[in-house]
Amino acid sequence: MSSSAIDAEAPDLVCQLDNVQGMVDALSAVRWKRQQDAVIELSEHGIVLIVEESGCLQGKVYLKRELFMQYEYTAQGRPRFGVSLGLFVDCLNTFSVPGHSSLIEIRYPGPDMELLLKSVDSPDASIYAEIRTKIPDTISWDYNFEPAGSTPLSFTVKSAALKEAIDDLEWPGSSIQIKLQPDPPSVTFKGEGHGDLQIDLMYYVNTDLLIAFNCDHEVSYRYKYKFLRATTSNIPSSAIKENRGSKLTIGRGGMLKVQHLVSVARSSAPHPHIDSAGYQQPSRIAFVEFFVKPEEDEDTVND
Amino acid sequence: MKFKAFLTENGVNLLERRFLPALDKMGKICHLFLTRDHAFFLHNLLSGDGIQCIAQFHKETLFDDYRISSQNEDRIAFAIDISILQRAVRSSVSICSEFGGGGSTANRLQIKLVKKLPPNCTQPMPFLTFETKGYKSAVIQDIPISKPLSRAQVLELQTALDMAQDLPQTLVQVPDLNQLQNYIDRMKHVGDLLNVFISKYGDLHVQVATTLIRLGTEFRKLPVIGEQAVAPSDEQHLSAQSRSERAVLRGDAQSVQVSVKHFSKSLQCHLAKPDCAFYGILPQSACLTVIFQFFVPGTRQTDKSISLHCRLPVINPG
Numbered sequence A: 001m002s003s004s005a006i007d008a009e010a011p012d013l014v015c016q017l018d019n020v021q022g023m024v025d026a027l028s029a030v031r032w033k034r035q036q037d038a039v040i041e042l043s044e045h046g047i048v049l050i051v052e053e054s055g056c057l058q059g060k061v062y063l064k065r066e067l068f069m070q071y072e073y074t075a076q077g078r079p080r081f082g083v084s085l086g087l088f089v090d091c092l093n094t095f096s097v098p099g100h101s102s103l104i105e106i107r108y109p110g111p112d113m114e115l116l117l118k119s120v121d122s123p124d125a126s127i128y129a130e131i132r133t134k135i136p137d138t139i140s141w142d143y144n145f146e147p148a149g150s151t152p153l154s155f156t157v158k159s160a161a162l163k164e165a166i167d168d169l170e171w172p173g174s175s176i177q178i179k180l181q182p183d184p185p186s187v188t189f190k191g192e193g194h195g196d197l198q199i200d201l202m203y204y205v206n207t208d209l210l211i212a213f214n215c216d217h218e219v220s221y222r223y224k225y226k227f228l229r230a231t232t233s234n235i236p237s238s239a240i241k242e243n244r245g246s247k248l249t250i251g252r253g254g255m256l257k258v259q260h261l262v263s264v265a266r267s268s269a270p271h272p273h274i275d276s277a278g279y280q281q282p283s284r285i286a287f288v289e290f291f292v293k294p295e296e297d298e299d300t301v302n303d
Numbered sequence B: 001m002k003f004k005a006f007l008t009e010n011g012v013n014l015l016e017r018r019f020l021p022a023l024d025k026m027g028k029i030c031h032l033f034l035t036r037d038h039a040f041f042l043h044n045l046l047s048g049d050g051i052q053c054i055a056q057f058h059k060e061t062l063f064d065d066y067r068i069s070s071q072n073e074d075r076i077a078f079a080i081d082i083s084i085l086q087r088a089v090r091s092s093v094s095i096c097s098e099f100g101g102g103g104s105t106a107n108r109l110q111i112k113l114v115k116k117l118p119p120n121c122t123q124p125m126p127f128l129t130f131e132t133k134g135y136k137s138a139v140i141q142d143i144p145i146s147k148p149l150s151r152a153q154v155l156e157l158q159t160a161l162d163m164a165q166d167l168p169q170t171l172v173q174v175p176d177l178n179q180l181q182n183y184i185d186r187m188k189h190v191g192d193l194l195n196v197f198i199s200k201y202g203d204l205h206v207q208v209a210t211t212l213i214r215l216g217t218e219f220r221k222l223p224v225i226g227e228q229a230v231a232p233s234d235e236q237h238l239s240a241q242s243r244s245e246r247a248v249l250r251g252d253a254q255s256v257q258v259s260v261k262h263f264s265k266s267l268q269c270h271l272a273k274p275d276c277a278f279y280g281i282l283p284q285s286a287c288l289t290v291i292f293q294f295f296v297p298g299t300r301q302t303d304k305s306i307s308l309h310c311r312l313p314v315i316n317p318g
Helices: A020-028 A085-094 A159-168 A225-232 A237-241 B009-026 B082-099 B151-163 B177-187 B240-250 B260-272
Strands: A013-017 A037-043 A046-053 A057-064 A070-073 A080-084 A104-108 A115-119 A125-131 A153-158 A175-182 A185-192 A196-202 A210-214 A219-224 A245-250 A256-263 A285-292 B002-007 B029-034 B038-043 B052-058 B063-069 B076-081 B109-116 B125-133 B138-144 B170-173 B193-199 B204-209 B213-219 B224-226 B253-259 B276-281 B287-293 B306-313
Touching (some): A020 A057, A020 A085, A020 A256, A037 A085, A080 A085, A085 A115, A085 A125, A085 B177, A153 A159, A159 A225, A159 A245, A175 A225, A210 A245, B002 B009, B009 B038, B009 B260, B009 B306, B038 B151, B076 B138, B082 B138, B170 B193, B177 B204, B177 B260, B193 B260, B204 B240, B240 B253, B253 B276, B253 B287, B253 B306
Antiparallel strands (some): A013 A070, A013 A104, A037 A046, A057 A285, A115 A125, A125 B213, A153 A210, A153 A245, B002 B063, B002 B109, B038 B052, B052 B306, B125 B138, B193 B204, B204 B213, B276 B287, B287 B306
């Protein structure tokens, strides 16, 4: 590795990543529409990408420094900049052409405050990108998530099952009630709109479905369907294939937190260093989080 | 005006499995231009815009017992729908294969130009007819075609064809068409226009540049045909962008802007399974040319009986 920066001004961040597809998967998970502005925050711990919609929904992707082959961070404070999420993902996709190892270097800032990407593994066939960054919008609403009480109200469900349930609720649409109750321990999704649809997930009955459940008193909140939908619409196929779980927690005031795990392990090509069991190192996981605000007036079901 | 010939087995294979799938991607309608010695499939030669694609076969590559006559120096041209032609060839193949492995399939697939009166019509219409003799059945397929081109139109087509034979001074060989196609297909999402730089050093650099992003792929040290030069050794550390710009200033490289869609289409020609592909820019940035090379099977010698090249209109000269 010969990457000691000799430039007059050292960039805030130079990092290298060997699994671009994993990063594409993780970032795509928070891509719920075509045009989305994202804010990227750099720190010594890693990269966080934040997207937000109408003060009610926030998506965050945490790419910890452990995911990177190399992570050189020299900035003071935490630099933040805005990019178009769609452009960033489409651009990263170009680096993950199948059948080729895709070691890329990410650097910020460039001479004109760009985010710079380049492939570093083959000097005679290189890809590069310079993405213009924007001054980030201030985030309109602070998504401080606080636990609702002493016992967290949470459950963990297979990502595939969660996605399926929320997809099915499209039919009633508009507003979805999520109810947790301790006796019998269960989670209920209920949609009332063009019709009624109720999906019950019972703890103990099917341990494959509901993996964990924490609840000491009944609680119920309504969320806009389109925001719930956004939290699962782009769960990467890798998370489903690897049979991962998603954790949902209800915090103070009904704020819903949805967490997915996305593998950013080395590309699937057989690798001599993978341990015998074939498990990936647990550190090579990107965390994707959504915060959804509940609907304020419980009586209105209008969209 | 008469045309009649038998498609050879090799001809059927070339058309069905390789050329027609590739040509279909270039555009639905093309001109089939038949002369005493050659058959040409021509896309967009008369229309002026869009990607031009020229596939040329020596008559013996495709046909047996090739008979053509017309009052215009035995030249016939008409427009035909590639996808219908492809379907006709495909079903002919399945009928021929009824014979199984035993018998020879020679002279069983005849094509000819006919005029017929279709049902519910008062005017006879021109067709290209496929006559296939199977073991138990004979099948006739009529492919509707345009009225044969007039003498003046054929002359216009011939002139356009002659003009489309110009060669760029420098051609660089693309390392891997599939890989390039993968890149371009992904770059398509980012912008509509592609800057293409080609240098005498063997660099091929393609780039999408918009106000928000610059995304590019640079291939270096590619084999060069035609004018070559040695790359300056002190520019290795520069970015692809500045290297290309300097090479253009020195006169060692050319650049043009083309439509990403056209570029992607030109790469679809890999369906014809060429052995190599070369990109070059014509003088005065007239167009971006891609030439596909076919080897005589089992050798590294160019098969001169087949040729395929595309010309991409330039949107902005570099």
